[in-house]
Amino acid sequence: MRKVAIVGVGHSKFGERQDVNVRELAFESVKTALEEAGLTPRDIPYVSVGSIGVWYEEPLPAVAIAEYCGLTGSSLIRVEAACATGSAAVYSAYTAVASGYFDTALVIGVEKMREVDTFTAVELMGRAGSYLWEFENFGLTFPGYYALYATAYMNRFGASEEDLALVAVKNHRYGAMNPLAHIQREITVEDVLSSYVVAWPLKLYDCCPITDGSAAVVLASEEKVKELKVDTPVWIAGIGSSSGTGTLSYRSDFIGLDAAVKASRIAYKIAGVEPRDIDVAEVHDCFTIAELMAYEDLGFCGRGEGFKMIREGQTEVGGKIPVNIDGGLKAKGHPIGATGVSMMVELTKQLREEVKPSSRQAPMKNYVALAHNVGGTGHYCYVTILRR
């Protein structure tokens, strides 16, 4: 199998982007990614677009995006894996290059969710799971799903609402330093605890916002990396992927996500690394509880110890493993198809040690980074390990 590297990255401003349509939004990232790689659209033979696309009248946007970005004629595919869509698009392009079929590939993650109102967005997001059974019968939406996990977790391990709030506080602190983040504002534990209850124990500030945004990465084979004379290629060391039941009542427990455990073990094995080797991680904090479970699912700590990591500041810069130091889904935002690709962009920059301000740059020891991207409530999980 051929080695594959990230040789260019691009990232739009995340937020409410009524100033652009979905094509223009995608182009903001594509332009920078191609420029970084020293390539033009005509050099790209394979394009993988990650987008849910249920938000408006063009639900199948890959062709329109490719046309606008000058990519017509390429091999083109749209990929979906609920909120893990971005990572699935990376995976698709990765195997296409690794297989020897293509020397380069472009991954575009994009979503324009704010085309619909918040209630419609939340309702549509619940449709990746067992919608007709769980939503129609029980009214479960995503905050409700994660609230089930949060209450089970708190009950089992003694974590508190304050522990959940600490995740939001950390991620907002880093988001405030990230000019591309949707919400660039620090918050306090008190802000979180006093925000309105969405699905107890999850309050408004326990939930990620609904965001428009795009991100793009260019992948290249080892031979192409040499040809392009890339300064600092970031190699894809391993990707693990797994899925969970659609119906939550089939789950064995509500204190972690089986798909994340399995995906991470596959990724660690392929990459030949262990959790302690990770210098920096991006995890899928769609809700604060999700970040705590991710620490445990990924083996950063033992089961039931995640809330201690946040209490002790172990996942901040200077701690054991800095996590979501770009603001995470929580503050940077979660434009679904873009999220997994955005994780690759951030980690590539971290591994290149070019993040500013320096208080947002993780110290590098092994030059190994991990992205954890969950679809639904553990319906999908993709774990990608990068290495400089």
Add this chain to the structure above:
Amino acid sequence: MRKVAIVGVGHSKFGERQDVNVRELAFESVKTALEEAGLTPRDIPYVSVGSIGVWYEEPLPAVAIAEYCGLTGSSLIRVEAACATGSAAVYSAYTAVASGYFDTALVIGVEKMREVDTFTAVELMGRAGSYLWEFENFGLTFPGYYALYATAYMNRFGASEEDLALVAVKNHRYGAMNPLAHIQREITVEDVLSSYVVAWPLKLYDCCPITDGSAAVVLASEEKVKELKVDTPVWIAGIGSSSGTGTLSYRSDFIGLDAAVKASRIAYKIAGVEPRDIDVAEVHDCFTIAELMAYEDLGFCGRGEGFKMIREGQTEVGGKIPVNIDGGLKAKGHPIGATGVSMMVELTKQLREEVKPSSRQAPMKNYVALAHNVGGTGHYCYVTILRR
């Protein structure tokens, strides 16, 4: 790059399938494909689901299908490339196995389009292109798009409405022999010409029906083929893929599809075959004009000679290259996500020389077959070459 073979195929009855939900419909194909391969769901590490999924309340059906088929835990992805979705799903699984990441993979193509009425279905199908511009402003739907091509083609080359009708007559004749086809009824040229005009010169019998259905194939690496002791593996010899502009006014001409020309040349080159080597082909006859253009785009004849091939019976069993001898999209039906996968199922059976009745089995000389799957109006094209 590792060699990859089709080692098991399954195919549901196509038609109006109100008797099953989308999960059950998928399972009909998955069950047979796995049984043929001698595998159980637990043996499958990677599942690629091809489905447009815009038709009802669960637009992201991969997880629900995987759960119902016992595939939970696998690496799971949903793929979309408009009406070429099925082939894109095969491509995704193919590169995943070819890259060395997985030894086996399952491709499931499924669509349940008859959940909505015909007008809604036709309107939704137009959304892969430049919908907001062309549909909202000019009212163009898919029959309208292909009517533009048909009038240009007839005007340029002197083809007639009767020539288009001959495509429908041929495909219905074979569809009548295929127990899995949606429409198992022979028709005459007069039936076609006297059917109501949908978008001149395309009449009702120039258009494929709106169909529910599923198809599945199991892929395996060369090592796995040996291990499974597969009797008659059918190898994927090459896949070519390309895309066209979303906006039709950007097209240079309306007498063929650039994406199909480019995709087929890539596929021929990789497979090391030429058009004359093809023993049997499946082409994307969503409308009768599309089959005539496909003959030319694929190099089965020169430009402007496609209508002569159908006049001369060159694409029937016994002719130069039998095409769509399972009924094609026209009579077998076109459940979008399933169509490309259904083409692989049919061609695998043709290459194994197990098609019944024998009047529907193509004679094999080189044991090479070709599938041509178009998304939109040449917005996407995937050409897959199989070899026994």
